Amino acid sequence: MEKVKTTVFDPIDYLEDEEDIDLYLDEAFKTNDPDFILLCMNDVARARGMAKIAEEAGISNANSSPSFAVILKLLDSLGLALTTKTKVPT
Numbered sequence: 374m375e376k377v378k379t380t381v382f383d384p385i386d387y388l389e390d391e392e393d394i395d396l397y398l399d400e401a402f403k404t405n406d407p408d409f410i411l412l413c414m415n416d417v418a419r420a421r422g423m424a425k426i427a428e429e430a431g432i433s434n435a436n437s438s439p440s441f442a443v444i445l446k447l448l449d450s451l452g453l454a455l456t457t458k459t460k461v462p463t
Contacts, residue, residue, distance in 0.1 A: 384413075385420040391452075394420070398453070411439070417451055426450050 388394050394417050401413035418426040429450035432443055439447070448455055 384416045388417060388420040394451075394453075411444075414444070414447060414451075418447065421451060 384397065388397060398410075398413055398417060401410045404410070415423075426447065430443060430446040432439065432447065445455065
């Protein structure tokens with residue numbers, strides 16, 4: 374039997390430009406899963422340079438659960454804005 378080669382999937386390998394990041398986070402927010410959203414925001418920060426983004430957002434402890442204010446600062450440091458829109462009924 375032939376061995377199958379696999380590689381570790383890392384989403385930051387696919388976050389190449391602003392459009393990729395917008396689409397990625399848009400889909401993350403559609404899940405309404407706060408842990409998943411934070412994971413995806415972490416991916417974006419890693420893609421952009423985690424240390425710089427954390428410093429700009431004033432995040433000192435990556436192991437703590439960030440407050441909403443810190444999340445807003447993180448989005449701002451990523452050049453993103455949190456917006457809302459009316460849900461389309463399913």
